[in-house]
Amino acid sequence: MLIRLKIREQDHVKEIAYSLYDEYDAATDLSSMARTTGFTCTAAASLLLEKGISSKGILPPELLASEPDSFQYIRDYLADHRIQLVCKETYWG
Numbered sequence: 001m002l003i004r005l006k007i008r009e010q011d012h013v014k015e016i017a018y019s020l021y022d023e024y025d026a027a028t029d030l031s032s033m034a035r036t037t038g039f040t041c042t043a044a045a046s047l048l049l050e051k052g053i054s055s056k057g058i059l060p061p062e063l064l065a066s067e068p069d070s071f072q073y074i075r076d077y078l079a080d081h082r083i084q085l086v087c088k089e090t091y092w093g
Contacts, residue, residue: 043077
């Protein structure tokens with residue numbers, strides 16, 4: 001999966017591209033879809049239990065990931081399960 005964001009800043013444009021890659025795991029018989037959605041959900045639950053979350057009420061993933069420490073925690077959790085999430089930043093102008 002590839003996600004691209006374009007952000008206009010004062011005198012330039014920044015593009016951030018996230019690439020997510022995973023494969024079927026024959027040892028556990030888990031599909032890539034099950035792994036990427038399941039481990040992401042488990043990472044969020046683990047984050048809540050280990051670090052706590054200061055926000056109250058409903059917290060959709062995009063808001064949880066807007067906190068740099070939380071996003072890094074989830075990225076590290078996915079990496080521990082061999083799910084690759086690569087970020088590339090490009091600047092114009």
